[in-house]
Amino acid sequence: GDSxxxxxxxxxxxxxxxxxxxxTYTATGYPSLFxxxxxxxxxxxxxxxxTKADDKGSNKGFEATYRKETTSFHLxxxxxxxxxxxxxxxxxxxxxxxxxxxxxxxxxxxxxxx
Amino acid sequence: DVxxxxxSRYLVKxxxxxVFLECVQDMDHENMFWYRQDPGLGLRLIYFSYDVKMxxxxxxPEGYSVSREKKERFSLILESASTNQTSMYLCASSSPGHSLxxxxxxxxxxxxxxx
Numbered sequence: 001g002d003s004x005x006x007x008x009x010x011x012x013x014x015x016x017x018x019x020x021x022x023x024t025y026t027a028t029g030y031p032s033l034f035x036x037x038x039x040x041x042x043x044x045x046x047x048x049x050x051t052k053a054d055d056k057g058s059n060k061g062f063e064a065t066y067r068k069e070t071t072s073f074h075l076x077x078x079x080x081x082x083x084x085x086x087x088x089x090x091x092x093x094x095x096x097x098x099x100x101x102x103x104x105x106x107x108x109x110x111x112x113x114x
Numbered sequence: 115d116v117x118x119x120x121x122s123r124y125l126v127k128x129x130x131x132x133v134f135l136e137c138v139q140d141m142d143h144e145n146m147f148w149y150r151q152d153p154g155l156g157l158r159l160i161y162f163s164y165d166v167k168m169x170x171x172x173x174x175p176e177g178y179s180v181s182r183e184k185k186e187r188f189s190l191i192l193e194s195a196s197t198n199q200t201s202m203y204l205c206a207s208s209s210p211g212h213s214l215x216x217x218x219x220x221x222x223x224x225x226x227x228x229x
Contacts, residue, residue: 004156036220043118043204043220044157089156093216100145100208100216101172104156 002027006090006105013080014113021075021108023064023090031092033066033073034102038087047088082112117141118221120205126227133192135224137205145209146188147218148172148180151202163188195228202226
């Protein structure tokens with residue numbers, strides 16, 4: 001079945017460092033791809049998405065490009081802040097019984113030190 | 115503003131008890147979902163519903179049931195709680211339709227401990 005694999009965490013960086021969190025997927029068909037973020041004590045919220053190959057999603061300085069040839073959707077940010085500390089989930093969508101369903105990776109905990 | 119609320123943030127129950135987790139959304143969404151979140155495993159889908167009184171099993175439905183009597187409310191039921199059901203439970207909802215790009219909106223989660 002469809003699956004998502006993220007780089008293992010936790011990841012600890014200093015403020016203003018460059019961030020990459022790797023995400024690869026296995027899927028039949030052409031899923032949409034998502035990055036969700038979970039701040040401490042909160043539920044998940046959508047960070048960015050891409051719906052077809054070569055699309056780039058971006059939000060709050062984060063970017064990810066849908067690469068069909070490498071089945072990847074890596075998350076990047078040029079200069080991280082302490083407020084970016086959170087757990088990040090990569091996900092793909094699939095249709096089941098006519099409803100959109102998400103398949104999540106295991107999550108990557110990111111800590112940014114001042 | 116979009117809102118998904120869950121009845122409790124923290125819950126402690128004893129083994130064998132029947133447990134109800136409630137979720138309410140105010141966006142008139144037709145699709146609603148229940149996930150459990152465990153460290154190193156990400157989110158796993160328990161059940162989802164694409165309409166009132168409709169339900170579909172997700173990836174890990176064993177030991178759980180659901181109820182959707184009204185469009186805005188989706189309940190997760192643990193018929194006889196066990197310690198391996200200690201987890202964070204997250205509810206989500208999404209817009210109707212067949213598009214694969216619809217965003218899911220999540221509640222804050224209920225951390226359930228079964229002793």
